[in-house]
Amino acid sequence: MENSSSFKKNKPPSCGSLVTILSIDGGGVRGIIAGVILAYLEKQLQELDGEDVRLADYFDVIAGTSTGGLVTAMLTAPDGTGRPRYAAKDIVPFYLEHCPKIFPQPKGVLALLPKLPKLLSGPKYSGKYLRTLLSKLLGETRLHQTLTNIVIPTFDIKKLQPTIFSSYQLLVDPSLDVKVSDICLGTSAAPTFFPPHYFSNEDSQGKKTEFNLVDGAVTANNPTLVAMTAVSKQILKHNPDMGKFEPLGYDQFLVISIGTGSTKKEEKYSAKKAAKWGIISWLYDDGSTPILDITMESSRDMIHYHSSVVFKALQSEDKYLRIDDDTLEGDVSNMDLATKSNLENLKKIGEKMLTNRVMHMNIDTGVYEPVAENITNDEQLKRYAKILSGERKLRRLRSDTMIKDSSNGSEIK
Numbered sequence: 001m002e003n004s005s006s007f008k009k010n011k012p013p014s015c016g017s018l019v020t021i022l023s024i025d026g027g028g029v030r031g032i033i034a035g036v037i038l039a040y041l042e043k044q045l046q047e048l049d050g051e052d053v054r055l056a057d058y059f060d061v062i063a064g065t066s067t068g069g070l071v072t073a074m075l076t077a078p079d080g081t082g083r084p085r086y087a088a089k090d091i092v093p094f095y096l097e098h099c100p101k102i103f104p105q106p107k108g109v110l111a112l113l114p115k116l117p118k119l120l121s122g123p124k125y126s127g128k129y130l131r132t133l134l135s136k137l138l139g140e141t142r143l144h145q146t147l148t149n150i151v152i153p154t155f156d157i158k159k160l161q162p163t164i165f166s167s168y169q170l171l172v173d174p175s176l177d178v179k180v181s182d183i184c185l186g187t188s189a190a191p192t193f194f195p196p197h198y199f200s201n202e203d204s205q206g207k208k209t210e211f212n213l214v215d216g217a218v219t220a221n222n223p224t225l226v227a228m229t230a231v232s233k234q235i236l237k238h239n240p241d242m243g244k245f246e247p248l249g250y251d252q253f254l255v256i257s258i259g260t261g262s263t264k265k266e267e268k269y270s271a272k273k274a275a276k277w278g279i280i281s282w283l284y285d286d287g288s289t290p291i292l293d294i295t296m297e298s299s300r301d302m303i304h305y306h307s308s309v310v311f312k313a314l315q316s317e318d319k320y321l322r323i324d325d326d327t328l329e330g331d332v333s334n335m336d337l338a339t340k341s342n343l344e345n346l347k348k349i350g351e352k353m354l355t356n357r358v359m360h361m362n363i364d365t366g367v368y369e370p371v372a373e374n375i376t377n378d379e380q381l382k383r384y385a386k387i388l389s390g391e392r393k394l395r396r397l398r399s400d401t402m403i404k405d406s407s408n409g410s411e412i413k
Helices: 005-010 028-049 067-076 090-103 108-112 116-121 128-138 180-187 223-237 278-285 290-313 340-355 375-406
Strands: 019-024 061-064 149-156 160-168 198-202 209-212 254-256 321-322 359-361 369-371
Touching: 005 128, 019 028, 019 067, 019 223, 028 067, 028 090, 028 254, 028 340, 028 375, 061 067, 061 223, 067 090, 067 128, 067 149, 067 180, 090 128, 090 340, 128 180, 149 180, 149 223, 160 223, 180 198, 180 209, 223 254, 223 290, 254 290, 254 375, 278 290, 290 321, 290 359, 321 359, 321 375, 340 375
Parallel strands: 019 061, 019 254, 061 149, 254 321
Antiparallel strands: 149 160, 149 209, 198 209, 359 369
16 A cells, blocks of 8 residues: 655655645535545546545645635544545545534524524634544644645734645744644634634744634635645745746646535625624624625635636636535525534535536636536546546656666666
């Protein structure tokens, strides 16, 4: 069985022809949707390369925000054998088991009481179960130990600036080499839902750094561009692992960006309704948190818009796949409704998204539209799986050739 850490350390992009990126949005319990899609992609890769392969074997970077950050950790944290702790097929069962305890739903008479008083006195959920779960799940695993590079955004409310936990940044800023469990707690600490996550870290030089983190969705609910920027910075620094890739050479990037769905447009709020709101109503309206919804949706759509423009300008739209659904209605649009029926419905939505036609964003209108070709998301994922498999084989071949020639006293350029 191949140790995927060797892919990270010995088979960098310089050995291949592409930079490969997987990005996973935030969205609370809607992470189940992403789990369904990721399981399908991993299954296609296994059919090509064997049942032991995992997503971490194919992507130079896996990026995730909030619930996507948790999925990122699951896919890249090592177990005792140096392989990913979880396969993609384990994500949905994990969410079905643990979401009801992370987001406990009121029962009986309590379910009839208004939630607003609770929100005025503290966050909706204590986060205790999530902290215990992540500590057990990830233990002492630190950022430098993930099996491929990861990028997880958070926001530091004391510094009033984003803190991006990126594998690439460790040589520049060793203070970021914190426990992955702390990163997950920080990126998932959605305001009004969970308390901000405070922790400190002491690096190898004895320097102590404090972190005061909230949800990565405040920074980038869709972390696609954050991941692309992290890679571009390495190219600008002439990192030998990046070979001869050009700065901003996004035509050499292969990006799969997985959304977790969003509310149907023109459904949830209106200017006429919001004109009557005060501070409290912006924080709570019929079970929703308008200010957080607006922040997340804006971040999500703007990043997809910019990504779409970049890949279209480079005539590389075939290397950027965004799978999402902006037509969710009712209970499934909530981030924290962890009832058994809602979680099962989210699983069904993920399965339906696989059979939906591939959509892209019309960069003139900002509206999602089906691509000209009559191709579904599952068919497109099969195509991408073949590309990823071919890229992995190319890197292994070139890496082995370089090692062989090096042992003979020469070097392949």
